[in-house]
Amino acid sequence: MVGRKLLGAALGALLLGTVSASADTIKIGIIGPFSGPFALQGKNFQAGVEAFMALNGKSVKGHDVEIIYRDLPAANPAQSRALAQELVVKDKVQYLGGVYFTPDAMAITPLLKQANTPLVIFNAATSAIMNTSPLVVRTSFTTAQTTTPLGKVAFDRGIKKVISVVSDYGPGVDAEVAFKKAFEAAGGQVVEAVRMPLNTNDFSPIMQRIRDSKADAVFAFLPSGPTTLGFVKAYNDTGVRQAGVKFLAPGDLTQESDLPALGDGAVGLLTSFHYAVSHDSPENKTFVEAAAKAIGSPEQLSFPSVGAYDGMHVIYKMIEATDGKQDAEKAVNAVKGLTWTSPRGPVGIDPETRHLTQNIYLREVAKDAAGKSYNKEIQTFANQKDPGLAAP
Ligand code: PHB
Secondary structure, eight states: HHHHHHHHHHHHHHTTOOOOOOOOEEEEEEEOOOOTTTTTHHHHHHHHHHHHHHHSSSTTEEEEEEEEEEEOSSSOOHHHHHHHHHHHHHHSSSSEEEOOSSHHEEEEEEGGHHHTEEESSOOOOOGGGGGGGTTTEEESSSSSHHHHHHHHHHHHHOOOEEEEEESSSSHHHHHHHHHHHHHHHOOOOEEEEEEEEEEEOOEEEEEEEEHHOOOSSSEEEOTTHHHHHHHHHHHTSTTTTTTTTTTEEEEEOOOOOGGHHHGGGTTTOEEEEETTTOOOOOOHHHHHHHHHHHHSSSSOOOHHHHHHHHHHHHHEEEHHHHOOOOOOHHHHHHHHHHHHHHEEEEEEEEEOOEEEEEEEEEEEEEHHHHHHHEEEEEEEEEEEOOOTTOOO
């Protein structure tokens, strides 16, 4: 509340002309984890932004575009709100983008209306974020969206009993609910549902519970980063995999940048997701080349880069539609129903929810001819909306 008052005062000053808006440079403030354990995820945001600007230019309709990055190393709503306020008030950004973790997005959306600023989310994946402000648009995915096709696939592959294990916060709960719904509708049964604190890093007790459950498979969601690497390592190293318990997860758990560290332990893991770095299309080839150049090497690329790349596409369309003027409502309205070909495949902004409609792919970690692990797309579920936001 105090924060909002401060923002109000500063915005008032801006309107009175005590703080003058800079000439014709459109500033975009991007919040992400650029340092700390999740730094590679943030670097993927930056690679996506830089790839987009390298391929599409640094100005729109004669308006120069300037990016201001702000580091938010871990989920921290208070710091997220403070950074967003500072970007709007002090740096005078016209657009906010980025945001890796759900709680950080939830802390920003209440500010958007007063700030007259759209937020384009590059990652945070809880369905309900979209209901918290009409000025938020999302170019990533939701865990309900990526997970739903997996329920039927699992049952069709002979899996009857599953233990679900998720991080206990928005995207984890959404994943648990969506998987259970789809899997049980197909005929399966979730025999146990475990929610772990977000900061869990010792997974041995969980692995014991998985074995004790006698389930045919574990369904898991954790936010990508050191967390997922630790979980998949534990699945391999504590004998759960050797005991024959199958693995099901959204692709957050087999992001490409983790595959070298997982070695042969990753091969065969079954996931569903909106993007694989290996996706075979001319658009993705162009994107991967530019993004790899931006981040330093193709091995570091992962899904946040494509969320950022498409996020920039949306922001450029907003700048075009408003001809550089700050009008958040007009900017958001202009991209409702927008469709284009992303590096991940055909996508569109659902005008009802402002979330991305996209293909979800079933993938299996495989080795290429050079012995390098990758997510191999084996089936496409076309044109998926977010089932977490669909009318009941
Ligand atoms: C989220 O906090 O919304 C989040 C973070 C990382 C992921 C997925 C979702 O891999």
